[in-house]
Amino acid sequence: MAEPVNKTAHAFDKTRFEALLNRRFFYAPAFEIYGGVAGLYDYGPAGSSLQANIISEWRKHFIIEDYMLELDTTVMTPASVFETSGHVARFADWMVKDTKTGDVLRADHLVKGVLEARLAGDQEARGVAAQPKDDEKDKKKKKKAAKTVAAVLPDETVKEYESILAQLDNYSGPELGELCRKHNLRNPDTDNEVSEPQEFNLMFASSIGPTGQHPGYLRPETAQGHFLNFSRLLDYNNGRIPFASAQIGRSFRNEISPRAGLLRVREFTMAEIEHFVDPEDKNHEKFAEARNVELTLLDKYTQVSGSSKVTKMTVGEAVDNGIIANQTLGYFIARISQFLLKIGINPERLRFRQHMANEMAHYATDCWDAEIHNSTGWTECVGCADRAAYDLSVHSARTGHPLVVRQALKEPIITEREVAEFNKKLLGKTFKQDAGVLQKAVESMDEAELIRLKGELSQGKATIKASEDKSFEITPELLTIERKTFKQSIREYTPNVIEPSFGLGRILYTLLEHSFWAREQDEERGVLSLPPLVAPTKVLIVPLSAREEFDPLVKEVSSKLRRAGVFSRVDDSNTSIGKRYARNDELGTPYGVTIDFASVQNRTMTLRERDTMSQRIGTIDDVIATVTELVFGTVDWAEACRRLPAYDGVQAVD
Numbered sequence: 001m002a003e004p005v006n007k008t009a010h011a012f013d014k015t016r017f018e019a020l021l022n023r024r025f026f027y028a029p030a031f032e033i034y035g036g037v038a039g040l041y042d043y044g045p046a047g048s049s050l051q052a053n054i055i056s057e058w059r060k061h062f063i064i065e066d067y068m069l070e071l072d073t074t075v076m077t078p079a080s081v082f083e084t085s086g087h088v089a090r091f092a093d094w095m096v097k098d099t100k101t102g103d104v105l106r107a108d109h110l111v112k113g114v115l116e117a118r119l120a121g122d123q124e125a126r127g128v129a130a131q132p133k134d135d136e137k138d139k140k141k142k143k144k145a146a147k148t149v150a151a152v153l154p155d156e157t158v159k160e161y162e163s164i165l166a167q168l169d170n171y172s173g174p175e176l177g178e179l180c181r182k183h184n185l186r187n188p189d190t191d192n193e194v195s196e197p198q199e200f201n202l203m204f205a206s207s208i209g210p211t212g213q214h215p216g217y218l219r220p221e222t223a224q225g226h227f228l229n230f231s232r233l234l235d236y237n238n239g240r241i242p243f244a245s246a247q248i249g250r251s252f253r254n255e256i257s258p259r260a261g262l263l264r265v266r267e268f269t270m271a272e273i274e275h276f277v278d279p280e281d282k283n284h285e286k287f288a289e290a291r292n293v294e295l296t297l298l299d300k301y302t303q304v305s306g307s308s309k310v311t312k313m314t315v316g317e318a319v320d321n322g323i324i325a326n327q328t329l330g331y332f333i334a335r336i337s338q339f340l341l342k343i344g345i346n347p348e349r350l351r352f353r354q355h356m357a358n359e360m361a362h363y364a365t366d367c368w369d370a371e372i373h374n375s376t377g378w379t380e381c382v383g384c385a386d387r388a389a390y391d392l393s394v395h396s397a398r399t400g401h402p403l404v405v406r407q408a409l410k411e412p413i414i415t416e417r418e419v420a421e422f423n424k425k426l427l428g429k430t431f432k433q434d435a436g437v438l439q440k441a442v443e444s445m446d447e448a449e450l451i452r453l454k455g456e457l458s459q460g461k462a463t464i465k466a467s468e469d470k471s472f473e474i475t476p477e478l479l480t481i482e483r484k485t486f487k488q489s490i491r492e493y494t495p496n497v498i499e500p501s502f503g504l505g506r507i508l509y510t511l512l513e514h515s516f517w518a519r520e521q522d523e524e525r526g527v528l529s530l531p532p533l534v535a536p537t538k539v540l541i542v543p544l545s546a547r548e549e550f551d552p553l554v555k556e557v558s559s560k561l562r563r564a565g566v567f568s569r570v571d572d573s574n575t576s577i578g579k580r581y582a583r584n585d586e587l588g589t590p591y592g593v594t595i596d597f598a599s600v601q602n603r604t605m606t607l608r609e610r611d612t613m614s615q616r617i618g619t620i621d622d623v624i625a626t627v628t629e630l631v632f633g634t635v636d637w638a639e640a641c642r643r644l645p646a647y648d649g650v651q652a653v654d
C-alpha cells in the first residue's frame with residue numbers, strides 16, 4: 001500500500017485556494033461582466049454538483065431517516081405574515097456609518113474586526129507564534145486593514161477585548177455604540193469615526209400585483225411556510241404528533257456589507273426542519289440511538305465568563321445534566337454533527353455554541369449553533385433552536401385559524417368544580433347598570449371564594465365587594481352556586497417547535513476549505529479531498545490515447561459505471577495523463593480509471609486513488625466492481641488494495 005500522504009505539508013494558502021475554486025468554476029460572482037453585485041454568486045458545474053450531492057445526503061440523513069414531511073413553499077410572502085412573525089419589527093442588524101465617507105458597516109463586525117486586529121498586533125509585538133489553525137496571511141491583512149500597529153497591550157486590555165469577543169452576540173445596538181466610543185473603534189478602511197448604531201431591516205421588500213397595494217417580502221428563511229401549513233401537515237400525518245416537516249429552498253437577506261464570499265451572501269439555499277412536539281413531552285423516541293454521540297460544546301455560562309473553552313461530552317451527558325434543554329433538541333444536535341462529519345467536515349473544527357440570553361429570541365428556550373472553523377474564524381453554519389409555541393400561536397391569534405393539536409385522551413379527565421349561575425332577569429331588574437360589574441366580580445372568583453360565597457348564601461344572603469367603593473347584597477334567588485362534574489375527552493394544545501436551520505453555502509464553503517491541501521512535493525498542485533459521497537464526479541475515465549480502438553472500451557466502462565449508479569466523466573482531452581489527473585484532483589474526483597493498450601489486449605484497467613496517487617490493476621469488471629463499492633462506502637482503499645494488485649507498470653501520472 002502507498003505511504004500515507006502528508007496533507008499539512010504546506011500551510012493553508014487562501015489565495016491559492018480561491019484561485020482553484022475560481023479556475024475550476026465551483027462558484028463565481030454573479031453578473032460579473034456587468035461588474036458584479038456584492039453578496040450574489042453563481043455556482044458552476046462543480047459547485048452545483050457538490051451542492052446537489054450535499055442536499056441529496058441531507059434528504060437521506062434527515063428526511064428519509066426520520067420520515068419527515070417535505071414541503072416546497074413560496075418565496076414571495078405577503079407582508080402580513082412577516083408582521084405577525086415579528087420579522088418586520090425585529091429582523092434587523094445594527095449598522096454604523098463612517099462619519100466622513102458614509103460607508104456602511106455592520107456594528108458587531110466592526111467591533112470584532114478591530115479588536116481582533118489589535119489582539120493580533122499585540123501577539124506580534126510579543127513575538128507569540130500564531131495558532132496553527134489560524135490563517136496567518138488573513139490575520140495580517142486584517143491587522144493592516146484595521147490600521148493597527150504591532151503594539152503590546154496592557155494585560156487587562158487584552159482580557160477585556162477577549163471578554164468582549166467571547167460575548168459579542170450578547171450586545172444590543174446601543175451597547176455596541178458604547179463599545180465603539182469607549183475603545184475608539186473606527187472604520188478600519190478609513191480610520192474615520194463611526195456614527196451611533198442604527199437598525200437596518202434585512203428583508204427585501206417588494207409588492208405583489210400591478211396595483212402596488214399588496215406589500216410583500218422575499219422570505220429571509222423558509223420556516224414560515226411550514227408554520228402556515230401546519231394544519232394540513234398535521235392532517236397528512238393523521239393528526240399524530242410529534243412529526244417534522246422539512247424544506248430546502250432559497251432565502252434572501254439584504255446583508256449590510258457582504259464581504260466574506262459564500263459565508264455572507266444576499267441569496268442562499270437553506271435546508272430547514274420544523275419538528276412539532278408536545279410541550280409536555282420533549283423526549284425523543286430515538287434518543288437512545290444518539291445518546292453516545294460525542295459533541296464539542298461551548299455553553300452560555302462559559303461564554304458569559306469571557307472564555308471560549310470547549311468541553312467534550314456525549315449528547316446523553318449534556319441532556320442528563322441540563323446543559324442541552326431536552327432530548328429532542330439533543331437528538332437533532334447529534335444528528336447535525338453526524339451529518340456534517342459524514343460529508344467531510346473536520347471534527348477538530350466543529351463545535352456547538354449555545355446562545356447567550358440576549359442573543360436568543362425572547363420566546364426560545366434553548367438554542368445552539370453548529371459553528372465550523374475556517375480561515376475567517378468560527379462561523380455559524382447551522383442553528384438549532386427550541387422555539388417553544390411562539391410561531392404557531394402568533395399566526396393563529398392573527399388569522400383566527402386554530403393551529404393546534406386536538407388529541408383524544410385515552411382516559412377522559414373527570415373534574416368537579418363550583419359553577420355560579422345568575423338569574424339574568426332578576427339581576428338586570430335589581431342592579432340595572434351595575435349588573436355587569438357584579439357579574440364580572442363573581443366570574444373572577446376562584447374555587448375557594450365561590451365555596452365561601454355558597455356558604456354565605458345558604459344562610460339567606462351574602463355581600464359581594466366588587467371594588468373599593470362598590471358592594472352588592474345578593475340572595476339565593478339571584479345567584480345559585482352548584483358543584484358540577486365535567487368530563488374532558490379531548491386535549492387541545494399548541495405544539496412546540498424545534499428548528500434545525502442549515503445554510504448550505506456556508507457548509508459547502510467550509511467543506512471546500514477543510515478539503516483543500518497541496519502536494520508535499522509541489523505547492524502548485526492543489527487537491528480537494530472531498531469524500532466520494534459528495535464529490536461532484538466519482539470516477540474519472542481516462543483513455544491513454546485518442547485512438548479509435550479505445551472507443552468501445554470507454555463506452556463499455558462508462559455504461560457499466562452508469563448502470564451501477566456511479567457518476568463518471570470521460571477526460572479524453574488532448575493533454576498528458578498527469579495533467580488530466582491534476583485537474584481532477586482539483587475538482588475533488590476521488591478515483592480514476594485508465595484505459596490503455598493493455599486494456600485493449602487483456603481487458604485490464606488501472607485504478608488510481610486521488611490522495612495517495614497510488615494505482616492498482618485488475619480486469620475491467622473487477623475494477624468496476626471495486627470502484628463501485630469504494631464510491632458507495634462499502635469498502636475502503638485498504639480493502640481495494642487487498643483485492644487488486646499494485647500497478648507496477650509505467651506510471652500513468654507525471
Ligand SMILES: Nc1ncnc2c1ncn2[C@@H]1O[C@H](COP(=O)(O)OP(=O)(O)OP(=O)(O)O)[C@@H](O)[C@H]1O
Binds near residue numbers: 253255265383501
Ligand atoms: N447572509 C447569509 N449568507 C449565507 N448563509 C447565511 C446567511 N445568513 C444566514 N445564513 C445561514 O442560515 C442559517 C440559519 O440562519 P440564522 O437566521 O440562524 O442565521 P443568523 O443567526 O442570522 O446568521 P448570522 O448571525 O451569521 O447573520 C445560518 O446558520 C447560516 O448557515
